[in-house]
Every structure is written in structure tokens, then in C-alpha cells.
Amino acid sequence: MGTKVGLWIDHRKALIVAVTDKGEEIRLIISKVEKQPGRSGGLRSTTPYESQLVPADDSRERKSTGHLNIYYNAVIACILDAESILIFGPGEAKGELKKRLMKNKLGGRIVGIETIDRMTDRQIAAKVRQYFKENRDKKGT
Numbered sequence: 001m002g003t004k005v006g007l008w009i010d011h012r013k014a015l016i017v018a019v020t021d022k023g024e025e026i027r028l029i030i031s032k033v034e035k036q037p038g039r040s041g042g043l044r045s046t047t048p049y050e051s052q053l054v055p056a057d058d059s060r061e062r063k064s065t066g067h068l069n070i071y072y073n074a075v076i077a078c079i080l081d082a083e084s085i086l087i088f089g090p091g092e093a094k095g096e097l098k099k100r101l102m103k104n105k106l107g108g109r110i111v112g113i114e115t116i117d118r119m120t121d122r123q124i125a126a127k128v129r130q131y132f133k134e135n136r137d138k139k140g141t
Contacts, residue, residue: 002020002082002083002084003018003019003020003081003082003083004018004019004020004082004083004084004085004086004128004132005017005018005019005079005082005084005085005086005128006019006085006086006087006088006124006127006128006131006132007075007079007085007086007087007088007089008088008089008116008119008124009075009087009088009089009093009094009097010089010090010091010093011031011033011068011071011091011092011093012030012031012033013028013029013030013031014028014029014031014071014075014093015027015028015121015124016028016029016075016078016079017124017125017128017129018079018082019128019129019132024125024129026121026125027078028121029071029074029075029078031067031068031071032067032070032071033067033068033071068096072096072097072100075097076097076100076101076104076106079106080106082109083109084109084111084132085101085106085109085110085111086110086111086112086113086114086128086131086132087110087112087113087114088112088113088114088115088116088127089115089116090115090116090117090118094113094115095113098110098113111135112131
């Protein structure tokens with residue numbers, strides 16, 4: 001059996017569970033992408049020229065995109081040798097990662113994409129083990 005990988009991903013973190021004949025390995029990758037900054041309490045500033053002190057939206061967007069590129073590249077580097085990849089998580093990051101995998105000619109290794117909300121690390125690892133165990137059992141019969 002080759003390496004089978006399941007990963008839960010959103011824009012803040014990716015938990016990668018690699019299942020092999022020798023056991024299981026779990027890696028955590030934290031993204032440097034920050035939430036869009038907002039005003040505390042939603043209050044409007046009364047300071048003159050305050051808007052000039054806040055970075056423009058396009059510069060924040062470029063910075064965020066740069067951090068996402070680094071983040072996705074780190075995730076892909078961890079799953080390069082996987083023969084099967086299961087991707088799940090709550091938001092848009094799943095689809096963004098899938099596009100990057102397709103671009104890197106790794107899209108054929110994706111065996112499933114699921115939308116799943118928050119999970120603990122143990123729940124994620126259990127889901128990956130269960131998914132690949134069920135698929136192995138189906139192939140065996």
C-alpha cells in the first residue's frame with residue numbers, strides 16, 4: 001500500500017494525515033494569512049487622516065495572496081508522494097488547493113473532496129483512517 005493522505009484545510013491551517021503500511025503520520029501547517037483587520041467594536045474613527053494610516057485594500061490583498069501561495073506550496077510539498085489524496089474542510093481552501101494540485105499535475109490523485117466544518121485533530125485522523133479503510137475493504141470484495 002502506498003501513502004494515502006487525508007487533509008483538513010482552511011485558510012488558517014492544514015492538518016495532514018498520512019497513512020502508510022508503517023502507521024500514521026500527522027503534520028500541522030499554519031498559514032500566515034491574517035483575517036481582514038476591522039475596527040474594534042465597529043466604531044468609526046474620529047481622527048483626521050486616519051484612512052491614510054491604514055494600508056490600502058489592494059496592498060493587503062497582495063500580501064494575503066503571497067502568504068496563501070507560500071501556505072499552499074508548503075501543503076503540496078507535504079503530499080507530493082501521496083498516491084491518494086482526500087481533501088476536506090469548511091471553506092474555499094479545498095477548491096483552491098484542488099486547482100493548484102491540478103496545475104501541478106497531481107489532480108488525478110484526488111479521491112474525494114468533502115465540505116466538513118470544524119473538527120478536532122483526533123476526529124480528522126479518525127476520519128482519514130476510516131475513509132481509506134472503507135475504500136480498501138470495497139476494493140477487496
